[in-house]
Amino acid sequence: MESRILGYVDGRLKESERLEVEKHLAECAPCCLRVNEFSAVAGLLDELPLIEPSAEFDTRVHARVAAEPQPKAGWWAWMHFSPRIAFAASMLLLMALWLGYRTGTPIAPTIPNDDQAMMQDLPVLEDHDVLQNFEPLKDLPSPVQSDDDSDAQQPQHM
Amino acid sequence: MVRTDVQLMLDVKAGDGNSFELLLQRYRTPLVNFLFRMVRNREQAEDLAQEVFLRVYRAREDYVPSAKFTTWLFRIATNLALNSVRDNRYQKLEVSIDAPVSLDAEDGDERTMDVPEKHPNIEQHLVEDARRKMIRHAIDKLPEKQRAAVLLHKYEELDYAEIAKILNCSESALKSLLFRAYEALRVELAPLVAQRARQ
Ligand SMILES: [Zn+2]
Numbered sequence: 001m002e003s004r005i006l007g008y009v010d011g012r013l014k015e016s017e018r019l020e021v022e023k024h025l026a027e028c029a030p031c032c033l034r035v036n037e038f039s040a041v042a043g044l045l046d047e048l049p050l051i052e053p054s055a056e057f058d059t060r061v062h063a064r065v066a067a068e069p070q071p072k073a074g075w076w077a078w079m080h081f082s083p084r085i086a087f088a089a090s091m092l093l094l095m096a097l098w099l100g101y102r103t104g105t106p107i108a109p110t111i112p113n114d115d116q117a118m119m120q121d122l123p124v125l126e127d128h129d130v131l132q133n134f135e136p137l138k139d140l141p142s143p144v145q146s147d148d149d150s151d152a153q154q155p156q157h158m
Numbered sequence: 159m160v161r162t163d164v165q166l167m168l169d170v171k172a173g174d175g176n177s178f179e180l181l182l183q184r185y186r187t188p189l190v191n192f193l194f195r196m197v198r199n200r201e202q203a204e205d206l207a208q209e210v211f212l213r214v215y216r217a218r219e220d221y222v223p224s225a226k227f228t229t230w231l232f233r234i235a236t237n238l239a240l241n242s243v244r245d246n247r248y249q250k251l252e253v254s255i256d257a258p259v260s261l262d263a264e265d266g267d268e269r270t271m272d273v274p275e276k277h278p279n280i281e282q283h284l285v286e287d288a289r290r291k292m293i294r295h296a297i298d299k300l301p302e303k304q305r306a307a308v309l310l311h312k313y314e315e316l317d318y319a320e321i322a323k324i325l326n327c328s329e330s331a332l333k334s335l336l337f338r339a340y341e342a343l344r345v346e347l348a349p350l351v352a353q354r355a356r357q
Pocket of ligand 1: 001024028029030031032
């Protein structure tokens with residue numbers, strides 16, 4: 001019953017619960033007394049007046065919001081706001097990892113000549129061409145990088 | 159048509175400053191009053207309320223309307239208030255070694271809202287003032303979690319499920335928290351309760 005008395009007083013009980021409590025109250029003086037006293041406490045709490053925020057309150061909120069740093073201009077934020085670039089970058093990273101995996105030299109900056117010869121036969125090079133013409137890449141600031149270097153290096157420059 | 163809190167918050171997320179302004183107007187008074195009753199210091203209450211709005215603003219981009227806006231808002235406010243109350247208690251312990259801090263120091267603040275014309279009778283005004291002081295002290299004496307529960311339940315008219323989420327407890331734990339708080343208030347305010355119950 002304890003847990004329901006306040007709910008009864010504040011009128012938040014479901015109809016069925018309320019009826020149960022009323023049935024109990026009809027034959028339980030201590031609970032009746034408690035209901036009256038809790039109602040009185042609730043009434044006393046209503047006597048406290050509201051205060052008004054000071055005149056400077058809004059100005060201070062505005063000032064604190066204005067002092068917030070704007071979205072970070074770092075490369076991560078830049079990617080965050082440009083999903084196409086983020087996508088292109090992740091494609092490059094995947095390519096790099098795959099190339100590393102296929103050649104057995106993980107993300108090697110330089111690839112030995114015989115390995116390079118072997119790679120000539122790999123279909124991955126077709127994908128490489130596709131990637132070079134890949135539309136989102138045009139959004140990228142052109143990396144200053146010679147064609148001789150491995151593409152695997154590019155994501156590291158992002 | 160009045161836009162709901164969630165709609166306003168989604169507009170804030172989309173970069174609309176006016177919607178933030180509307181949320182500020184809607185919740186500044188409830189937040190300042192809740193925090194004032196929690197920390198018993200007007201300046202600190204306003205500072206904390208500003209902090210709540212700042213946190214809402216900071217979280218705007220990650221905002222997902224998964225709960226009621228008021229649940230989120232008062233959860234931020236309650237956490238700030240509870241931390242602040244605990245910090246204050248620690249500081250008061252330190253300060254009281256040198257100079258005892260008067261608990262009544264902030265009581266004058268609430269009088270600013272009293273309109274003198276409403277109290278043509280000065281004696282009546284003094285009686286009311288004494289009553290309010292007693293009521294505020296009774297609330298102050300509650301353990302902070304019980305106090306937060308009472309304030310959210312009584313003044314913010316949040317439902318049990320919302321308050322339970324705000325206080326990070328189950329609904330049944332909240333009900334027993336509230337019951338204990340009302341028991342304590344009933345005892346602490348016995349003379350006033352008896353007077354009222356007789357009416
Ligand atoms: Zn009973």
